[in-house]
Amino acid sequence: MHASVGDEVVIGGHRVGMPMRRGEVLEVRGADGSPPYLVKWEESGRATLLFPGPDCLVHHSGEAVTS
Amino acid sequence: MRASDFSVRQPVVIDCAATTADAAALMAAQGVGALIVVDHDRPVGIVTDRDIVTRGIARNIAADARVDSLMTTGLIALDSHAELEELMHVFMHHAIRRVPIVDHDRVIGVVSMDDVLVWLANNMIDITNVMAAQIMFPHGNEAPPVPAPL
Numbered sequence: 001m002h003a004s005v006g007d008e009v010v011i012g013g014h015r016v017g018m019p020m021r022r023g024e025v026l027e028v029r030g031a032d033g034s035p036p037y038l039v040k041w042e043e044s045g046r047a048t049l050l051f052p053g054p055d056c057l058v059h060h061s062g063e064a065v066t067s
Numbered sequence: 068m069r070a071s072d073f074s075v076r077q078p079v080v081i082d083c084a085a086t087t088a089d090a091a092a093l094m095a096a097q098g099v100g101a102l103i104v105v106d107h108d109r110p111v112g113i114v115t116d117r118d119i120v121t122r123g124i125a126r127n128i129a130a131d132a133r134v135d136s137l138m139t140t141g142l143i144a145l146d147s148h149a150e151l152e153e154l155m156h157v158f159m160h161h162a163i164r165r166v167p168i169v170d171h172d173r174v175i176g177v178v179s180m181d182d183v184l185v186w187l188a189n190n191m192i193d194i195t196n197v198m199a200a201q202i203m204f205p206h207g208n209e210a211p212p213v214p215a216p217l
Contacts, residue, residue, distance in 0.1 A: 011141045021161075029172050030172070035109070036110075036144065036169070036172055044156065044160045046156055046157075046160070048143050048144065048145060048157055049143070049145060049169055050141065050144075051109070051111060051112075051141075051142035052141055053111060053112055053140020053141040054140060055140055055141060056141055
């Protein structure tokens with residue numbers, strides 16, 4: 001997985017009733033766009049580190065959805 | 068109070084290709100209820116004893132199934148300098164009970180909700196002791212302070 005600053009990450013809910021979470025990549029900590037990412041979550045406005053799993057999608061700025 | 072101040076336990080990691088039985092044995096040997104799942108030393112998820120029971124045994128998943136088939140992906144972590152308030156926020160908004168603590172992108176520990184509750188309970192005891200002392204030994208009928216002469 002690769003991401004850049006400003007990309008959007010989307011994670012599906014892991015449990016029934018848990019909403020999808022969206023966030024903006026603030027920092028890319030890995031080499032060449034690899035994880036972990038510092039993500040500011042849309043719901044809370046807070047930032048945490050994210051080690052994304054296979055259910056995490058990255059919306060690159062101006063591009064189609066990739067996984 | 069920083070998140071890393073709670074992180075008294077070293078993280079116990081397991082390779083994503085290990086089996087569920089390996090994970091259970093490692094939990095028993097290390098006395099922990101959760102393992103950080105890594106792929107080439109990079110964290111990719113977390114698996115708990117509850118995951119093994121509810122996602123594995125309860126669904127007749129074989130003990131030799133890969134541990135990454137049971138793990139929770141999308142690991143939410145905090146930097147070691149994160150404050151307690153941020154840690155509480157992660158517990159509340161991400162519906163998780165354990166948060167890996169990261170220093171220079173390396174997991175250095177795991178803080179559980181239990182760790183925080185124990186810390187809060189101990190602090191409540193200290194506060195309660197002060198209040199109990201004030202109730203048992205009241206400072207009633209004290210004379211008002213005398214202003215200092217000009």
